[in-house]
Amino acid sequence: MNLVIRGIVLFFIGVLLALVLNLLQIQRNVTLFPPDVITSIFSSAWWVPPCCGTASAVIGLLYPCMDRHLGEPHKFKREWSSVMRCVAVFVGINHASAKVDFANNIQLSLTLAALSIGLWWTFDRSRSGFGLGIGIAFLATLVSQLLVYNGVYQYTSPDFLYVRSWLPCIFFAGGITVGNIGRQLAMYECKVIAEKSHQD
């Protein structure tokens, strides 16, 4: 039951983040789906936000689950303000990737990678989180590349390498962020249980 609620919450967070961050990318005219700003979000690539939502639900549930299985509960900065900070930094990384003009793609990649690892070090600092984040970044990049190669959708970017250079970093940071939220929700769960039983 609680797993379901958590999953739903994470799903909606993921959808929201996907929409917002796509809007950021639209301003750059580098979208993952063709433009025609908001009207066509739900028509052309309507399945992108739900996919992100599902992925975030899975990741957000996977993180605490892995913590439990590894037997090392995550104790570092477990409070909502820190989670909010993490989300803000994540949006900031996206913002930077969308708005800031970089000299070349290597610079963009390096900067974003540094920022992402900084995010991990500031808010997570667990080896499992790092590993999972890397895995997620790899998998997600792979999937998106496969989708593009098979023509399911295409970048509207003028420069294909450009997108490829920031995508893994964004996925990594997103994984860390969603994992952070998921852990916080899982920690909150026992409180919610107590409250629920209280209210029934």
Add this chain to the structure above:
Amino acid sequence: MTLTEKLREKISRAFYNHGLLCASYPIPIILFTGLCILACCYPLLKLPLPGTGPVEYSTPVKDYSPPSSEPGHQQGDPSERPDWYLGAPVAYIQQILVKATVSPWHKNFLAVDVFRSPLSRVFQLVEEIRNHALRDSSGIRSLEEVCLQVTDLLPSLKKLRDLLPEHGCLLLSPGNFWQNDRERFNSDPDIIKTIHQHEPKTLQTSATLKDLLFGVPGKYSGVNLYNRKRVVSYTVTLALQRYDSRFLTSLRSRLKLLHPSPNCTLREEHVVHVHFKEEIGIAELIPLVTTYIILFAYIYFSTRKIDMVKSKWGLALAAVVTVLSSLLMSVGLCTLFGLTPTLNGGEIFPYLVVVIGLENVLVLTKSVVSTPVDLEVKLRIAQGLSSESWSIMKNMATELGIILIGYFTLVPAIQEFCLFAVVGLVSDFFLQMFFFTTVLSIDIRRMELADLNKRLPAEACMPSAKPVSRSQTYERQPAMRPATPHTITLQPSSFRNLRLPKRLRVIYFFARTRLAQRLIMAGTVIWIGILVYTDPAGLRTYLTSQVTEQSPLGEAGLPPMPVPGGVLPAGDAKLALSVFPSEPVQLSENQTQQQREQKEGLESRNGLEANQQPWAQGPESPSNGQPEPGTKAEVTWGGEDEEIWRKLSFRHWPSLFSYYNITLAKRYISILPAIPVTLYLNPREALEVRHPQEANRYHSFFPSSLGKLEAVDRPGEALPKLQGHRDVTLYKVAALGLASGILLVLLLFCLYRVFCPKNYGQNGLSHSRRKRGDLPCDDYGYSPPETEIVPLVLRGHLMDIECLASDRMLLVSCCLVGQIRVWDAQTGDCLTVIPKQGLRRDSSGIFDYQESWDQSPDPKNGLEDPFDNSHQLKRMLSPPQPPLFCDQPDLTSLIDTNFLEQATVVAPEPRHRTVCSRHKDTGYNFGRLVEKVYEEQSASNCMNFAGFPAPHGQAASCARTGSARALSCGTGEGGCSARRKSLGDEPLAGFEKSSPVSAWAGDLESSVWSLDLRGNLIVAGRSNGKLEVWDAIEGTLRCSDEEGQSGITALVFLNNRIVAARLNGSLDFFSLETHSSYNHLQFRGTPSRSSIPSSPMYSSNDLIMCQLTHTVPCAHQKPITALKAAAGRLVTGSQDHTLKVYRLEDSCCLFTLQGHSGAITAVYIDQTMGLASGGQDGAICLWDVLTGSRVSHMYAHRGDAPSLTLSPLFPAQDLGCGASLGVISDNLLVTGGQGCVSFWDIGYGDLLQTVYLGKSNESQPARQILVLENAAIVCNFGSELSLVYVPSVLEKLD
């Protein structure tokens, strides 16, 4: 390593000194900080104000040339030149303003004739413009060469494809409605419909197609059926790519030649450059809003953690102010040193806040708050600062390092961000150290003052604000209050954290803070402010015009100056024309020529043109505004026709260009002075172009009589009428907005009423739920439901249970009659009953009688009318009332009348128990019986008090119960002190004294006053001073000691030592000696728990001798009320305000601890030698057992401290919700309430769960709570015991 240590030491000392400084001089330091902030923010004044409205700059049209694109070398004064004025504009806009009228006017003309024939001339005019070519020495230049060539329209504008030009010059005119085809126009039966077919239905602030093509605002065009002026104006708008002054001048002069405007006085001397800001679209707004929402969530979650301070809101505000002003300071400093921000401030601001963070502030607060409370404020601040200094510095260094790394990414935007962040961090540190620390010190000082205020007399601090009486049942509450001067009141702030359901809390929060109304108010104010500010003709332009004299917009803001009509100095300089003077122009301006030249000279001297505007405007406007429905219409030109484009929406040009996918954001266009064209059409022309259908569709223009009348009657009113017509849409919008606003407010108000009735604090919610049982500590009427935690009820005692004792496995209880029962703490089985040995042989029938009788009064009293009960209670409270128990007729036979006499006699006497003992020898045989009657009475009373609202009445009722009991019972181990403290209650003293407690102690059976259990041995101290050791399993008396005479009030059984405290203040040390040869000590339980001494198991075969080893004859002057032993120390607390510490081994008194100003009510000592004591004065003292010094003390309660327990972190005290409490783990507090047990979170003060012990109608207060090792709680309520196992969910909280 040593270097680090040294550094650490130094930093810590520096912070300490700094803290002292801040706390010593708070006001000067805050002033200093404020000055610093202001000084650093001063450069911000130079920055442009934010806003999306366009900015204008005008240059004389005379030798105008496009500015160079390099910012370096520019002619003119650079200070006046805006920094966007670089390079060529996107386009030059040349408007040809046409005013046309049909003259003379025939009465039988139709309304449509007003504009049909003037509009028909537009095609000819456009042709003239298109075909204009300049022939000079360099060849022929046509319009096609200079105009702005546009390509396709945006794909989304397919329906406008025919109306707007494509693939050619951007030339707009009303003729575009008919594709510039005269024939099409002539065959159009309904011009109005054609024009308005693309008008949006809704209100729209941006430019419409009609505005775009006409080039004048819709209401100025005069193309409608009610045009009284009969002057139609429109423009032909021409967008030029290059500025070719010769071409333009020739065009101008040719048009003037063709269509002379004889009385035109337009000044045509300035090119106005309009710079457009970046428009924020919804696509950009959503991420921005999201980041701000995240920011606010972050701030909320951060400041929520500020706790244990006087004003949470104040400190949260201070924290936010710290961060915000540090950002402002950083921007200000950066500007000061020449770095102009290029980043969008609104976008990076949330990230800056997040990077700087509120963490340090919170850490500081937490650290300061956690310093010892009884220190001086200065020292607290200093200590708090110094203890966190190292981590703060470390964090700061880390963040600086990260940001420096960011600086080396060599991306300019990131570098700038990092620069801001570094300066922001440093200034944030500065502000934290000076501003926030000082605010914190002020707050802490206020808190201490508030604490001192709490120590005022109790009457002054009675909680009067809280509406406590909820229904009739509680109406006796006011009557009760004067009787209890010492009440344990709970500060209202403690209720804030009650765990209500989320939705209720949200709604209460909304209701309490009137959030909805305030938000609406604030939103309205902000909205109006934004409107006023961003309106192109609004406050901002006005301010700008006030500030800068040279602003072109100043003219718009200045009111027209009334000038005497005869002067008419229409100062107008057609500078462009003066270059190429042509005949018609000369002709048209012949009367003003002379003056014009004078003006020219004047202008060239001072260059101020704003002054002239009133001159030009003043005399013209009235003549212009007059509608003359006469036959001869005159086209007039006035100041308001000048720069008519200002009347257009400020989105006019951006939207026009956006149709062709040209953005004006951060770019500018140059608007050239308009070319006036006046057209007079004769009636014949008007009749020619009239469409045949129109004649029968439209009636005549005006009823002639009406027109004439108005023309004669109201020539003066015409101007305000016109004005009114102009503003009527504005009024409509305002009225509509007002109406919808009112509707919204009403709706919200209704919602608010529905959700939060005004008396939500009293009886807002379900009454049915409250009947189930009163949760003591919930003043919102929310009673938590029963849960799956089912208490195990142990029945068997006939009378109320007096003492409880337990080790981990066994539970021993003793009731009033002295019956001891041994229970299995795990299963709840009754293992042994240790009857009083004299019970069965007691032939007097007292006990038998009780057995049969004690059921009866309970339901009886329970059914009593509350009023009756309260009445009775009042009588109880005033002791010398003779008919004390008139409602229990079956008892009257038992009561000796002597008792009443006795009661009246003794009533005014002093109140201490020593008095009791004085009566000891007098002897009253009825005493025993009366005592029981009292017992029942008080128990039932207490039960009927169930209706008392929390927490005040609860405490009071229980205290009363306790006092009634105290006369007979003596003290038990755990919560008994609750009863004893009420010995101090004045009105109840009579009972106590009238009770001959141990009057016949010697001969009759005495009750057990204290009880302790170790292993399988029960030690019971009786009221007659007898000490008995029982075997818990077999129920046999192992040994006894009858040496003492005074009743044993408290008992400690530790290892093989027994310490008994007696009523007369003496202390007896016994040692248990086993006379057996073999192994008599088998350890039970897990030996790994080293903190708890394992209980020795005494074999039943052993002969146990109880030997008095030592007696301290007069340990205290007054009865010992509290006794605790741990870690080889024994602590006694007495009514003589002192505590004594003894060593267990040799009974040597180590310390006498003085410091309480009231009787000691509770003592706690644990294995770590932590000693805490609670007194009747409401103070809690913490002592150091090793040195005997007082570590700290606090006044937590106004009343006395009934029971006290100490967890490793918090000294917790009974909050007044019940008479008993216990601490399960680090953070779980158990309190007993009215028939229920509540679990609290110590750290947050939240109510976690309430377990109901029985049915509601037999709710009695849980008097004692005993926490067993296996997370079970034993509660004593009435004659029953409850075993409550703490559910596993709660355990997970640890």
